[in-house]
Amino acid sequence: MRLFASIQARLALGIGLSMTVLWFAAAAVTAQRVGREMEQVFNDGLKTTAERILPIARRDLREGRLRRDGADTGSEEGDSPTLIGRAARYGQDLTFVVRDRDGHVLLGSDGVDPAIFPPFTQPGFRSTETHRIYYDVTRDGNLTISVAEKLDHRRQMSRTMLVGLVLPLIIVIPLSLLLIIVAVRRSLRPVRRLQQGLARRGAQDLSPLPDANLPTELAPISAGVNQLLGRLTDAFDAERTFAANAAHELRTPVAGAIAQAQRIRSETGEAQTGQRAIEIETTLKRLMRMSEKLMQLARAEGGRLQLDAPSDLRTVLGLIVEDFVRAGERRITLAVPEAAVLSTLDPDPVGILGRNLIENALRHGSRDGAVDVTLTPDGQLSVRNDGPALPPETLDRLMRRFERGTGKIVGNGLGLAIVKTIADTVGATILVTSPLPKMDSGVEVTVKLPTIS
Numbered sequence: 413m414r415l416f417a418s419i420q421a422r423l424a425l426g427i428g429l430s431m432t433v434l435w436f437a438a439a440a441v442t443a444q445r446v447g448r449e450m451e452q453v454f455n456d457g458l459k460t461t462a463e464r465i466l467p468i469a470r471r472d473l474r475e476g477r478l479r480r481d482g483a484d485t486g487s488e489e490g491d492s493p494t495l496i497g498r499a500a501r502y503g504q505d506l507t508f509v510v511r512d513r514d515g516h517v518l519l520g521s522d523g524v525d526p527a528i529f530p531p532f533t534q535p536g537f538r539s540t541e542t543h544r545i546y547y548d549v550t551r552d553g554n555l556t557i558s559v560a561e562k563l564d565h566r567r568q569m570s571r572t573m574l575v576g577l578v579l580p581l582i583i584v585i586p587l588s589l590l591l592i593i594v595a596v597r598r599s600l601r602p603v604r605r606l607q608q609g610l611a612r613r614g615a616q617d618l619s620p621l622p623d624a625n626l627p628t629e630l631a632p633i634s635a636g637v638n639q640l641l642g643r644l645t646d647a648f649d650a651e652r653t654f655a656a657n658a659a660h661e662l663r664t665p666v667a668g669a670i671a672q673a674q675r676i677r678s679e680t681g682e683a684q685t686g687q688r689a690i691e692i693e694t695t696l697k698r699l700m701r702m703s704e705k706l707m708q709l710a711r712a713e714g715g716r717l718q719l720d721a722p723s724d725l726r727t728v729l730g731l732i733v734e735d736f737v738r739a740g741e742r743r744i745t746l747a748v749p750e751a752a753v754l755s756t757l758d759p760d761p762v763g764i765l766g767r768n769l770i771e772n773a774l775r776h777g778s779r780d781g782a783v784d785v786t787l788t789p790d791g792q793l794s795v796r797n798d799g800p801a802l803p804p805e806t807l808d809r810l811m812r813r814f815e816r817g818t819g820k821i822v823g824n825g826l827g828l829a830i831v832k833t834i835a836d837t838v839g840a841t842i843l844v845t846s847p848l849p850k851m852d853s854g855v856e857v858t859v860k861l862p863t864i865s
Contacts, residue, residue: 419603423596428589435585439577446573454566455537458546461508462559466548469510469519470555507543508559518555529558539563602627606634618645663700670696705826718838722754722864728762729787736770743780744770748787755791755863757838762861765834766793768827769857773797776855791863796856801847828857835859 509526510519517526528543538545543560550556602625609621620638623631670693677689726748733746755762766785773783777797784796828844835842841860848854 420596420600423600424589424593427592427596431588431592432585435581435588439581443574443577446577447570450569450573451566454544454561455546458537458544458559458561459548462546462548462557465508465559466510466550466555466557469557470550473518473555507561508557511556511558513554513556528560532556532558602630606630610637618648663704666696666700670700702826705830718756719758720756722756723759725753725755725757725762725787725791725793725861725863728759729766729785729793732763732766732770733785735767736774741774743774744783744785746785746787749789751789753787753789753791753863755861757861761834761838765831765859766795768830769793769795769859772827772857773799773855791861792858793861794856794858796848796854798848798854801853802844802855831857831859838862 507524507528508521509517509524509529511517511532515531520526528540529545530538530540532547532549535548536546538547542564543562544566545558545560548557548559606621606626618641620641621634623634623638626634673689673693673696677686677693680686680689729746729748733744736744770783770785773795774797777783777799781798784794786792786794786796788794832842834840839862843858844855845858846855848856
C-alpha cells in the first residue's frame, strides 16, 4: 500500500500497464490480420502451383512421355505405368497427384501418399485433419490435380510469425517501462524541489515560496501556500506587536506603582502595612521583568537578526558581563579568544541571548558559586554554573515557554525559551548538559553561533 501512496508510482504504473495492454492488443490484432494474410498467401500458392503443373502434366501425357517413361520403369521394377516418385521436373518440394477421369493416379510428387487426397468432387479448396488441398481440373475434364500442404507447416509458420511479433515486445516493454519511470521522475522534479524547499525552511521562515518556472499544475499550490504564509505572517506580526506594545506600555504604570509601593513602605509606621507594601513591590517587579522578557521574545521572533556587516562577539559579551558586574555580580568569569570572533548576527539579539543565559545561570546556580562564560574561536558560547543537576525529564522541557527548572526558584520561565527562539531563527544549535562531565552537579548551556572566517 505504501507504493500506491506515491504519485510517481501511480503514474508510472498506470502508464506502463496501459502501454503494455495496448502493445499486446496491437500485437494480437496484427497477428490475427497477418494470420489471415498468410492463409490467403498459402492458398494462393496452392492454386498457383496447381495451375502451373496441370498444363505441363497434360502436355507430357499427350506427347506420350508418360507411357514411355512408365515402360522404362516397368521394365526395370515391374511397376504400373505411372510417374509417382519421378516428378523432379515439377518440383521436388510439392505434394500433388494428377488423376484421370476414373480417379487413377497418373502422376505424383516424390514420396506422395495418394491416400491423403480425397476423391475429386469439384474445383476449389478442401481441408482434412492433416492437409489443406486445392483441386483443379482441365477444361475437358479428363485430368484432375490435387495439391496439398501440411497444416503443421502452416502452424509452424504462424508460430514463427507470432514469435517475431512477441519477441520484440519482450525487449521493448521493459525498456519502455524504464523510460516511463525516468520520464515521470524527471517530470516530478519541480514537486520534489518544492517539497525540499519547504522541508529546509526553519520554523521562523515564513517568506513566500518562489513561483518562477513552476509547472501550471504546481503554480496554484504555490500560490495557495504563499497566501497561507502571508496570513500566518500577518497573524504572528500582530501577536508580536501586541506583546511588544503591551510590555512597553506596562513599563511606565508599573514603574509608577513600584514607586508608590516604596513610598507607602517608607511612610507607614505599621508593620503589617509595610509588609504588604513589600509584597506589592515584589509582585510589581516580577511584572516588570515579565514585560521585559516579553519584549525580548517579541524582538527574537519578529526582528531581523542578521546584518550585512560583521561584528565581534567578544565585544557584546564583554559589555553584558560589565553590566552584571556594575550591578554587584562578582561571580561571573569571562573567557574569550585573543582574536576577533566575527559574526553577521545583530549584536542586540546576541546580547539578549547572552544576558538570558547568564541570568539563568545566576538564578539557578548556588548562591556563592561561580558562573563561567566561555567563547571559542568558532563561535561556541558556553555558560556554566555549579547548581544542582537537573533530571533528564526537566532537560526535555526547559526550552518551553513558562517552564521552570524547580518550583523553589523565582522566575518567569522565559529565559531559555528566548534563547531557543533566537538560536532557531539564526540557525544555531543549543545543548544543555547536566550534570557536568566528571561531576555530579552543575549545568552547562552551549550555543553554537554562526561565524565568518
